[in-house]
Amino acid sequence: MKRNWIVLSVLLVLAAFAFSRLTPDSSATPVLPEEGYLAPEFRLKDLEGEEISLEGLRGKPVFINVWAAWCPPCRAETPDMVNMHKKYGDRITFLGINATHLDDEASARRFVREYQVSYPVLLDKEGTVYRTWKVQALPTSFLIDENGVMAWRKTGAVTPGELERAIRRTLN
Numbered sequence: 001m002k003r004n005w006i007v008l009s010v011l012l013v014l015a016a017f018a019f020s021r022l023t024p025d026s027s028a029t030p031v032l033p034e035e036g037y038l039a040p041e042f043r044l045k046d047l048e049g050e051e052i053s054l055e056g057l058r059g060k061p062v063f064i065n066v067w068a069a070w071c072p073p074c075r076a077e078t079p080d081m082v083n084m085h086k087k088y089g090d091r092i093t094f095l096g097i098n099a100t101h102l103d104d105e106a107s108a109r110r111f112v113r114e115y116q117v118s119y120p121v122l123l124d125k126e127g128t129v130y131r132t133w134k135v136q137a138l139p140t141s142f143l144i145d146e147n148g149v150m151a152w153r154k155t156g157a158v159t160p161g162e163l164e165r166a167i168r169r170t171l172n
Contacts, residue, residue: 032150033133039142039150040132044097044122047109052095052122054148061151061170062093062144063163066130069098069107071138073157078115080160085119088167092143094119099138101127143170 031038043053054062065081067074085094098108100123112121124130133142136155143152143166152166 033142033153035150035153037150038148039144040129042129042132044124044129046120046122047112052120054144057093058148059146060093061091061146061167062095062142063088063167064095064097064142064144065139065158066097066099066124066133066135066141067139068103069111070103074139075111075115077139077157078111078117080158080163082116082118084160084163084167089119091171092167096121097124097129098122099127099130099135100125101130102138143167145170 031040033040039054041054043051045051063084065077067078069075081094081096088094096112096117096119098105098111098121100108105123105125108121108123111117129135133140139157141152141154141158141163142150145151151170154162154166
């Protein structure tokens with residue numbers, strides 16, 4: 001009988017711990033690469049060597065597209081990303097993040113020239129964003145609200161309609 005109480009006590013302690021880890025703290029938003037959570041911070045250099053941090057972009061929504069030059073869906077969606085940047089670039093910061101650890105910088109530069117990418121492209125040379133943000137396939141896109149909270153996430157190519165709806169929701 002005593003053994004049953006010990007087992008029950010241990011199970012209750014474990015359940016309480018698990019529940020506390022699942023319930024967000026009301027005083028601070030937890031950091032996770034999922035909708036409704038603070039987006040994980042990063043610092044990466046762009047193609048000109050300038051360092052950009054996500055935290056430094058707070059105050060305005062941020063659209064992030066993680067891609068590689070060899071990726072056919074990335075190639076297919078990039079013209080739409082460039083057009084969306086032209087349409088919403090005054091209200092949303094657009095960033096491309098090249099998965100350079102799976103690609104190479106020279107290919108990324110050729111891609112940017114070929115597709116006339118008009119927004120900053122950052123180089124994820126060590127795969128830090130790729131791992132931290134739990135990117136499972138390319139392309140993967142994210143929309144972060146003005147407070148740094150992830151508002152939307154899409155694995156795979158994004159259609160203009162999907163992106164437009166996500167942008168409008170975030171701006172409203």
